[in-house]
Amino acid sequence: MATYEDPPDSTSKLFNNVNRIEWVPISLTLVEYPKDDLFGKILAFISLAPLVIVVGFITLIIFRRDMHTITFFIGSLLCEILNSALKHTIREPRPVARETVYNEYGMPSSHSQFMWFFATYVVYFVIIRLHHMNNNTIMENISKIIIISSCVISALVVCFSRIYLQYHTISQVLCGAIVGIIFATIWFTLTCLIFTPLYPQIVSWKISEFLLLRDTTLIPNVLWFEYTNTRQEVRARSRKLVSMKSQ
Missing domain, CATH: 1.20.5 (Single alpha-helices involved in coiled-coils or other helix-helix interfaces)
Known part of the structure; x- marks a missing residue:
């Protein structure tokens, strides 16, 4: 005799569907460190520096609306796009300790590339653009040294954190640093020679006046x-x- 079974309810169907979903972490925010390792925990927080810089970029653009800041931010976005293209071209996996967590490739390190792009661009900006009318004052030189050293040290520490936490190999971090430095040099050159002369024309557009964009180059x-x-x-x-x- 045939038996009757109740059809599965919608809750059980939903539960089964959830079990079949493959969950993928966002590498920008997910940072792991060895348990009970205080130094590793500090490095894990430091490795979030690119995210902090991006938030700072957006804040500056919203409240200052300076063309050079916007160009700088666009360069950092293009640097990330370049990093993604290089990763999918080279296709070198991350260290074995991270292959089970991340599906993406590790060459070159995006954190290293971003930080060295940012640090290199800031160094060029401070040396070439940032100065008072009375150059070479003691306070100005001290402020330049503080800004440059802070950016370079931050980039070095972030690179070290990626190696210490086994997210990247040394070669992946070095490659990211080299690419970031080269791209920052190219982008700063393009900004000075091509983009900056266009700023006066761009800020005169109606849309630029509506958005309160300004050019502080001079x-x-x-x-x-x-x-x-x-x-x-x-x-x-x-x-x-x-x-x-x-x-």
Whole structure:
């Protein structure tokens, strides 16, 4: 005699479908470190520096809307696209310890390439573009050394963290660093020779005026310019307010 079985309900169907889903981690945010290894934990947080830099880029673009910052950010995005293309061309796997976690390739290291692109570009910018009207002052030279050394040290530490945490081999990290330095050199050259002369025309467009885009190329040091002009404006408004109250 035939027996009757209840059909599986929708909950069990959904549960079975979920079990068949292959979950893939996002390599930008997933960082593992050896348990009870404080040094490894610190390096894991440091390896998130590219994500912090990207957030900083977006914040600067939203609040400053400077053409050079936007160009810098576009260069970093193109650097990541180049890294992805190189990975799928070379197809070298990650170290054995990470092959079970990541499906993507490891040559060259994207963290290393991004950090050295950023550090190299900043070095060029500080040496060539960042200066006061009275050059070679002691404070200016000290600030330049601090900025350059901070970027270079950050890039070195991130590279070391990728090797220590076994996400990349030494050759993968070195290759990423070389590609990042070369691409930063090319992009900074293109920015100075080709893109920068186009900024005055671009900021005059209606869409640029609507978005409040600005070109600060001719200003030697934007921070110093904004600082001095803000002080002057505050003093002028304070004197005007005092005079109005005295009347």
